[in-house]
Amino acid sequence: MSTVTVRPLQQSDHAEWRRLWTAYLTFYETRLPEEVYASTWQRLFTDGEFEPRGFLALLDGKPVGLVHYLYHRSCWSLVNNCYLQDLFADSHIRGKGVGAALIAAVKDEAAKIGVKNVYWMTHETNATARRLYDHVARRTGFIEYDLL
Template sequence: MRADTAIVIRPLRLTDKEGWKHVWRNYLRFYSSIREDALYDFTFQRLADPAHSSMFGYVAEQQGQLRGLVNCIIHEHGWHQQPVIYLQDLFVDEKARGQGIGRQLIEQVYRYADDTGKASVYWLTQSNNHSAMKLYDSLAIKTDFIKYQR
């Protein structure tokens, strides 16, 4: 890959706000979800501020533009002594797909989990998200759990 098209996976920074909001808005649109504008600022602040230790994010940057994101939540778990990571959001801009960005973002979360002693990383996806599931099947074990929600 040429240097000018290289993909850089890095922690989310406070200076990424507008780019992150653009990518996250597209992610929510993909799932037909609309959220109030204040939630974008609220969520971004929690992800980008190192003082908020239970949430973090990484972005994929290419040619100065954010092309993808992963948003994570660290939480306690009754089956492990160490905390676990819930990979809540993963999205790659449609124009940037097919370059391995999603894989790189997940692998970065795995590295973080390993480096910080987290027990596991898990995530959910919609049952019809077949293209993403091809990637997930190559990186993780699919479980038989079904989500219930109130």
């Protein structure tokens, strides 16, 4: 049986991170300029309370998934919230626990600094992800709006 391990992103992961993040963006039919890739990669390793962080999931030692998350303040709590921003697993390994392991890693990391509220969004048509999310979290009922 294959084993999923999760660890923080490392500088040496750049090529695999880029491959996985590009696949995630492609899934959502999105493209970003090269400057955003470069800035995001740099920010993932920049010290700062509100800079994004990331984990890489490995299946039998091969990178197969990634998650980005960040902390932010709220008027509703004395401690930060944790927004799980991007979660992706290679399509050929979905259903093997990679997504759940990445979510658990973010939850555990947030708990280390006293953050209990870890939340995320997904598109309503993302049925595969929603099956996982319905299993590991509660649906809040909130609807997102954007001012573009």
